[in-house]
Amino acid sequence: MLILGIETSCDETAVAVVRDGRDVLSNVIASQHDLHAEFAGVVPEIASRAHVERFIPVLRAALTEAGITRSDVDAVAVGHRPGLIGSLLTGVGAAKALAWSLGVPLIGVDHIHAHLYAGTLDSTEPAFPALGLAVSGGHTSLYALDSWLSLTRLGATIDDAIGEAYDKAATILGLPYPGGPHLDQLAAQRRSDDEPHTFPVSLLGKESLDFSFSGLKTSLLYAVRGQPIGRGRRPTFERDHTALSADQKRCMAIGFQHAAVRAVTVKVSRALDHADDRPFRTLLVGGGVSANSHLRSELTALAKSRNLDLRLPPLTHCMDNAAMIAGLGYRLHQAGRTADLSLTAVPTAQC
Secondary structure: OEEEEEEOOOOEEEEEEEEOOOEEEEEEEEEOHHHHHHHOOOOHHHHHHHHHHHHHHHHHHHHHHHOOOHHHOOEEEEEEEOOOHHHHHHHHHHHHHHHHHHOOOEEEEEHHHHHHHHHHOOOOOOOOOEEEEEEOOOOEEEEEEEEOOEEEEEEEEOOOOHHHHHHHHHHHOOOOOOHHHHHHHHHOOOOOOOOOOOOOOOOOOOOOOOEOOHHHHHHHHHHHHOOEEOOOOOOEEOOOHHHOOHHHHHHHHHHHHHHHHHHHHHHHHHHHHOOOOOOOOEEEEEOHHHHOHHHHHHHHHHHHHOOOEEEOOOHHHOOOOOHHHHHHHHHHHHOOOOEOOOOOOOOOOOO
16 A cells, blocks of 8 residues: 655655555655754744745655656545644645545644654564654653554653754854754764763653753853843843863763753653553654764663664654655554544644
């Protein structure tokens, strides 16, 4: 069965074709980093317009790469929640038009749920129950999955998502946009004589499975710029990142990355420790921050020590992509969970 997947939740216009929920025949992504770089963040209106301009070329490229025509498509799956509402509306509208014109089923897919599926594409079926970890620019959450159709949220961020914290930290350090990958690259240049700056690791108590990264971000801000001068919404600071030497900047990046990743691995360990009635067999990881080299290394070590089957997506499936939408869409279709033309875009998370 050939599922055409569509993903436009933020600033990637993506279309993919996946066979039987597993075999990725094509996965075409048009990024918008060049459009948002001068703003150091995604501008919703610009993102929406770019999706409109790029969708048809991306669709054609995905069909060509898969070696099929539109008439070969058996169903259309679209990420319809959560995300930027204007961006979501573009993808949902395109999916409805395609499904209606081709006379095939329409499937609405949760974007975060799909990220957890990404690590199983072009691979074997994982064992359940599984622990799911979503780490992205907008979400940091833990889930218990009894199957692909049954998941329960165990914890989530109470403020910034880890990807958002990485991007803001990179801005504080004067790194280019998108910041997360550049901060990771800087931290990876660690030397044997480096003394990383020590930042607090947010644990939120002994039992909590929730996350918090705003305090870490503020700690980095004060370490780089000094204490704020005056009050108000835009205080001034003693200095900025230009006062740091290259060695100091690198040690700040290493320290920030250690604290951020440590907060994640501690919560994953807690979830595993608290799973007496549901012994997890698999750790599913997805989202843009799953591409982070330090996080991948730490999760690999953790999974090995816990005898878990770790499903980390390849780097091409870490970022927002349509293959994960099509893959999970197949599972939903097989369970009869299809939609009609009343399917709506929903900006907030539902799971």
